Amino acid sequence: MPNILMAITFQLGWFACVLSGARGQGKLALLAAAAVLACNLKLARQPLAGEIRLIIWVTLVGFVVETVNLLAGVFSLTRPHAYPWLCPVWLVLLWTQFATLLRGPFAWLAGRYKLGALLGALFAAPNYMAGARLGAVNLNDDALFSVVMLMALWAATMPFLIWLAQQAGGTDRGRTGFENAERRA
Numbered sequence: 691m692p693n694i695l696m697a698i699t700f701q702l703g704w705f706a707c708v709l710s711g712a713r714g715q716g717k718l719a720l721l722a723a724a725a726v727l728a729c730n731l732k733l734a735r736q737p738l739a740g741e742i743r744l745i746i747w748v749t750l751v752g753f754v755v756e757t758v759n760l761l762a763g764v765f766s767l768t769r770p771h772a773y774p775w776l777c778p779v780w781l782v783l784l785w786t787q788f789a790t791l792l793r794g795p796f797a798w799l800a801g802r803y804k805l806g807a808l809l810g811a812l813f814a815a816p817n818y819m820a821g822a823r824l825g826a827v828n829l830n831d832d833a834l835f836s837v838v839m840l841m842a843l844w845a846a847t848m849p850f851l852i853w854l855a856q857q858a859g860g861t862d863r864g865r866t867g868f869e870n871a872e873r874r875a
Contacts, residue, residue: 692733693795699729703787704817711780712825714769719780723787730790735797740859745789747854752785753777755847764839765818765827780826792855800856803849810848815840 706722709715727745734741756777759765771778792799799806815837822829829836 696730696733696790696794699726700787700791702726704784707780707784707787708821708824708826711778711821711827712768716779719783723783726787727790730787730794733794734790735793735859737859741790741793744792744855744858745786747858748789748792748851749782749786751847751851751854752788753782755843756781756785759839759843762839763830764836764843765822765829768825768828789851792851793859796852797855799852801852803852806848806852807845810844810846811841814844814848 703722703726707719710718710722731738731741753776757775760767760777761775767774767778769778799809818827818829818836818840821827
């Protein structure tokens with residue numbers, strides 16, 4: 691049941707952040723992300739330190755990935771902000787929220803890097819397309835370019851996120867993934 695609640699809160703947070711991007715309402719994105727994080731951290735597996743560490747890393751990865759997407763012209767923002775060459779806050783907060791799913795609803799992907807790559811390639815691009823329909827971004831005029839780039843990027847990124855989730859904290863009596871690896875070595 692906690693995994694279902696985490697997925698539902700993420701979807702609500704995703705929708706709020708995308709709408710805030712479309713309408714230029716950054717406060718809505720911050721409030722939505724804070725609510726999702728509070729709820730999902732309450733539902734998260736222990737220890738919370740590993741979950742917070744994972745959230746920080748995934749947020750940083752997301753900032754880099756989306757900044758590269760902007761610079762490469764995969765998409766553009768419908769509401770420019772002060773630093774148009776950098777990923778906006780509302781988009782970074784989507785990654786922050788997504789991080790809470792990696793050790794919850796997506797925990798079953800642990801060690802399944804090829805499957806993670808496939809799922810990332812298949813399911814990420816439609817989210818960007820939905821964001822474009824809601825008015826938050828504009829895909830490149832060559833939509834095929836955008837879709838192929840998003841598929842490739844997420845095929846590479848998702849296995850890395852799965853690995854990060856494993857390193858952030860294992861399930862072996864609260865030890866982190868790093869400690870588990872050292873113990874096995």
